[in-house]
Amino acid sequence: MKMRTALLGAACAFAFAPAAMAERGADGNVKVLYSQAVSIMNAYLSSGTKDVEVGSLVLEPLAGFDQDGNVFPRLADGLPSVENGQIAEDYTSITWKLKPGILWSDGTPFTADDVVFTAEYCMHPEGGCAQAARYEGVASVEKIDDLTVKVNFSAPKYNPFTAFVGATSPVLQKAQFANCLGAAAPTCTEANTKPHGTGPFRVTDFKVNDVVELEANPNYRDPAKPAFATMTVKGGGDAAGAARAVMETGEFDYAWNTQINPELQAQMKAGGKGTFVSAFGTLVERIEMNMTDPSPDLPEGERSTAKHPHPFLSDMRVRKALSMAIDRNLLVEVGYGEAGRATCNLVPAPAIYASDNTDCLTQDMEGAKALLEEAGWTDSDGDGVRDKDGKKLSILYQTSVNPVRQDFQALIKGWWNELGVEVELKSIDAGVYFGGDPGSPDTFQKFYADVEMYANNFDGTDPEPYVAQYTCEKAPRPETQWQGENINRFCDPAYDALVGDLLKTRETEKRAEIIKKLNDMLTKESYTVVPLVDRGRLSAHSNTLGGIVLNVWDSELWNASDWYRIK
């Protein structure tokens, strides 16, 4: 109940701020700039954040996440819970009650049929639904009456807020998409670019990969919202250009993802036309240690597989020393400024899942050196590189091409060199590195290097699938076409067992405890994953645009209906 009250309070606060001048369409036009252009409005056909977020202005889910990661109802009439009986005792179903009287932007009523249809649309066996993960474990969706829908799961699902929750799983209008099922989905251009929605805006003009023109939805459920009559979402350019357009020239009111270097941030702030807003989610820039041998001398198909453990990184003391030599606060200062903070955790948020692990935040070069000595790595031939049994401590360190990552590489190489470790740097085009092509030797999954750096996060607020990625069988290997999430090839039966426990646990506190333990097993207890920086989202808005609440758990435009012009 407490959360509910808090939420209500928050909702009221937002509702009242602009209420004084509230009248739909009173504030004219608002201009939003996305440095990646929008290509489709239907979130089910694109995994691009920009498409999902701009789509969320029009298409809404039953419930969304607020800025703290709590679920709040949008089209649903109250949140289902075990107490009110809408979530089954055994967590095998969830029943949603819909708000009565909601209309689509074309004036027809929104009913349970639309919800049932949406599930059918995304779960269609022939359709490549980009958000299928949100419908994982859903056995069926049935209509109870016009305003009640029941989602049945094939097995107990302790986090039932997946389907129809968040901007990645909005409800589509059955009447409009009826002929767009399965393989026909991408051919419905009109529906995919100008969907009828229940959100605060509707599309009036859509130019693929360029600009989307929207206007206030005349049938929006709150008659006083949105305050803006029209919205223009322009796409293209880069992060620096987008930030400049808001902060310095004032051409735009809001710019998405303005990730630029800290000095430029400071300079743009001086422009005085706008403000940067940042919020921290779960995106962590990390160094992954390869637990298997990537040596090119091994035959293809055995490189970086569990057949050959890594010659020195399989020793935890070496991994720990490498982590101790890094000054994370300096990395933040050089690379991210306001948009980052040092972290030692793989799961840095939400707060209940974040472990109190802060050991790594202070650099300890001497300790690291001592640890390597203890592990038997000494510079016996005096060439500045430590060795042991004729094997040199020499590391290939790869990442994608990105100015911040190259700065990080140079800094970390410097520290590791000081430690007596030889480092060869490699940077790979992001399209190749993250491309996942099993034929390329340069993908991050193949991991033909000793250590590699990238950032990853998890979707939504439940870290369960994320920590479950590190079980033995999820390691990428030739048999899995080099697909898999356990990039480090970490394999610990105790970890796998604990993940098994997590899947069976339903009490939030116990789950949080297990997740913290799993996080610690990967980080401070084994240094398999060496987290560096918790990267926030950084966006910019004009000083005349009010009502912005940056949300990392859902679409950034989640509360666009509350935006208003400060006069």
Place this chain on the structure above:
Amino acid sequence: MTDLAIEKPRSQWADVWAQFRSHKGALIGLAVFVSLILFVFVGPLIWTKDPTFINPNAAEMIKTRNKPPSLQFPLGTDQLGRDMLARMMKGGQVSISVGLVAMLISITLGTTVGVMAGYFKRLDGPLMRLTDLFLALPLLPLLLVMVMLFRDPLSRSLGPETGTFLLIVFAIGVTSWMQAARIVRGEVLALKEREFVLAARSIGTPSRRMILRHILPNVMSPIMVAATLGIASAIITESALSFLGLGFPPDFPTWGRLLFDGVEYIQQYPARVIWPGIAISLTVLSVNYVGDGLRDALDPRIRGR
């Protein structure tokens, strides 16, 4: 009568030099190019700072970031506090070497193909179709494939730096000889019908000597022009490869990479882009002028006028 002062016999190269000297642009170009070479190859012996040195002391490092020019750092420092002057020198070594070697490879290939195609009728068709084939190939994807296939084996056997150098130089060389080949072929076709060539042939000069003695010296000027332009495009191609992450390792400075690294800071620290930009432009311009002067000097019809 006193004996007439008999003019000393002049060697051909003295003539060439005399003609070259009369071309002011070429002289200046030569001076600039030589000083650039001295700067990048001799400079590091005098200015001995390590171009990749980052101050391990975090507080010190933060203080030395993005410094303007000073006595300690004549060209300032970059975003990690590395000395720009040292980086410019080190970067120049790589860029100029890549430019020169890649140019040599592409000119040798281009001239060989061009002369063969122009001189021997039978070879003309196949060789020119081969040239067309190469011209039609999309250059960058081809380079990417080559780098992907050969970088690892080469860097394993020769070390990451030498391996990458050879690979890049070779890759740029074999993908940029086509223009030279076409120009040379055209020239050779025209020369072949000239009287002096016919005369040489009528006294039974073998093909090898015909090419080396009569044809090649006369196609020198277009080759020179192609060569000078080649250096410029090789330096720029290397930058593009570095940018895509397929060139040298990322901490290895080259002018192209310095330029790309600086682009992010162009508004705050324009010098970061200007220095490597000036260096690349100066190299390209000076080499072009030297080429221009050389072409004039090597052409006997212009010489002495």
